[in-house]
Amino acid sequence: MTASSNAPGLVSRYGADTAFMTFVALLMGFLYVPIWVLIAFSFNDSRSLTWPLSGFTLDWYRTLWANGDIQAAVGNSFYVATFSTLLTLLVGVPAALALNKFHFPGKTMFRRLILLPITLPGIVTGISMLNMFRLFGFNLSLETVILGHATALLGIVVTQVFARLQRLPKSLEEASSDLGANPLRTFFYITLPNIRSAIIGAGLLSFVLSFDEIPVTFFLTGRDNTLPMYIYSTLRRGVTPEINAVGTLIVLASLILIILAVIVTRERER
Amino acid sequence: MSAAPRRNLAGALILGIPILWILVFMLLPYGIIVTYSFWIKKYPSFMPAFQLGNYVTLFTDPQYLQVMARTLKISTLVSLCSFALAYPFAYYLVFRCRSQALRTWLYMAVIAPLWVSYLLRAYVWKTILGTEGILNSFLISTGIIAEPSPVFLYNQFAMVVTLTYIFIPFMVMPIYTALEKIPRNLSEASADLGMGPWRTFLHVTLPLSMPGVAAGFTLTFCLSFGDFVAPFLVGGPDGNLVANVIATQFGAALNWPLGSALAIVMLIIVLSIVSLSDRLESRGNGGEF
Structure with a gap:
């Protein structure tokens, strides 16, 4: 050199x-x-968040444990994140398959629309769906939040699954159909196992993003709060170490999910 | 062929479900806000109409113009700051870092915060930058300043720092992907032809990575453009961005037609940026996120 x-x-x-x-x-x-x-x-034993740290305490975690509102909010968040992930996969995976496999008029438009929510600020998704639900007389609830999240997260699932599909050699599916398997069998025995880890990865990411989503939830929720909405409304009253305690638990949960996602991807590469 | 009808049915389902979803949950709602944006606010509710009054208000009332200018300024600054941090980092990972393990770890380390609640990442800056906050008390305890300084929080600086912190992974990912796609022998060829590292970078690497840069700018710009949580937490009284104004129109101000018009303006700005960068990307064919 x-x-x-x-x-x-x-x-x-x-x-x-x-x-x-x-x-x-x-x-x-x-x-x-x-x-x-x-x-x-x-873990700091002072109400004010100032340097230096004054001493160690678990009090903030104890108050969390005793706070029924937070527990309800966590439950709501799990409910919302689970169902919006399932829904968005149910719509997003077929969309990725269609983008990968079919040629149809308006495909560019279709692709752009389905990827739009990635760049489109959540607030636009939120208020446009709010307007629609109000117009048709639906009451706002956790279920409307689920529909909103599924729409907002669609683009993420489609990009991830589509990227994997693009890397699959076409010859695999051709060989399968040459050997007499019908498209359905080919899908379940060839395509699906190959994109499984991408689907799981996209699902995990959707779950996390839905779990801490605010802009869409802000407009579409009724009386029930999700965890980030609860924290958001607490913040109006100022900062407290309890929020740091919730935050630490969320960081911990995220860490576990990241490790899970890495393991899933590793498995695929082996 | 007996498989043909079944294939058609499967095809119809695969294509039909997403198209139906797009129609019902995207196009229909967008259509409704477009319609509302032409209506008139009439106490206590709104009146169907077809007039451009809401748009005229948005583009003539200095109050709204100011908010839009501020939002454009903040999101431009956030994109530039993220770029300044992300590009050298991605460049280092792809071209300079010799250990594959270190590269994977560092890349993961930048992407990982995406998995940690976005609200918390904004919140923590509020606790750091505040007058009673950690930065101030730290500076006082080390004797650098004598009394708490209010300059850190509730201003545009705080917003730019917070939003850059939140959205920087969206700049790193596409730039990294674009840099990774550049064949190594190109820069070697350029060096063999006598170009120095800087000239190689300016004439070979940078132009080839532009699709990734465009994708990164699109994502960070659009995401910070529509944010309303960071302004709420660290922006202060003069820190309202477009999204905060939209939220107010649908909340306290109860002027849905005006809020809808503002949302349409936002939608159009985002759409034009996306199609602009789509054109840039399809020329270079990069950036998969």
């Missing part, structure tokens, strides 16, 4: 490497110091 054979090149390369390393370290600090701050203050 020419770069390593002359000394000035080596020096500048070393300098550049150090600069890059410092930059990456600073970026990691920017991303993770706030999360550690969140966690640290959930």
Whole structure:
């Protein structure tokens, strides 16, 4: 290599490497110091969130445990996230299959519309569906939230499953149909096993995003609060260490889900 | 062929379910807000009409113009800051980082916060930047400042920091994908032809990664453009963005027609940005997210 054979090149390369390393370290600090701050203050025995930390306590977790509203909100969030994930998979997987396999008039339009909610601010999805539900006389409830989330998350499922489908060799399905399998059998024995981990990954991500969704929920929920909506309304009254405690538990849950997602993807690569 | 009708049925289902969903839960609702945006507010409710008064209000009333200008400014700044942080990072991962394991870990480390509640990531900045917050008390305890400074929270700086923090993964992902697709031998060829690293970067790497950059800008811009949680938490009294104004029209102000018109304006801005970047991307054919 020419770069390593002359000394000035080596020096500048070393300098550049150090600069890059410092930059990456600073970026990691920017991303993770706030999360550690969140966690640290959930164990701090003072009501005010100020430096330095004053002492260790589990009181904030104890108050959480005793708070019935939070428990109801967590339950609601699980309900909403589970069903909106199922729904969005039910619609998104066929959409990805159609995009991958068929040619039909208006396909570009179809693709753009189905991917739109990724970039479209949730508030537009939220108020447009709010208007529709009101117009047709539906009462707002957790179920309307589920419909809203399923719509907002559709694009995520479609991109992930579609990307996997694109990498599947066409010859697999052709071989299957040459061997006399009908399309349904081909789908269940060939296509589905190959995209399974993408579907699970997309499902996990949808679940997480639905679990902490605010803009759509804000407009579509009735009297019931989901967990992020509960936190959001508490924040109107100011910041408290209880929120840090909820936050720490959410970070923990996210961590478990990330590890789960990594394991699922690894399995596929083996 | 006996399989043909069944194939048609399966095909109809595969295509039919998503199309039905799009019709009922996207096109119909969008149609309804378009209709509402022409209506008139008439106490205590609204009156069907066909007039452009709401749009005229939005584009002439300085109050709304100011909010729109502020929103454009904030989301542009957020996109630029995310880009300034994300590009060198992605470049390092793809071209400089020699350990595959480290590369995977660092990439995961940037994407992982996406899985952690977005509300919490905004909330934590409120606790850090506040007058009674952690940054201020930290600076006081180390003797850098004598009394709490209010400059950190409830202003546009706080919003840009918070939104950059939240949306930076959306800039890293497409840029990383685009950089990864660039064949290594191109930069080697460029070096063999006597171009220095900077010229190689400016003339080879950067142009080839533009589709990813465009995708990243689209995502971060559109997402921060429509955000209403960060302004609520860290924006302060002069920090309202378009989405906050929409929320107010549907809440306290109870002017659904005006709120609908504003939502349509937002929809149109997002659609034009998306189709612009679609054109850029299809030229370079990159960025899969």
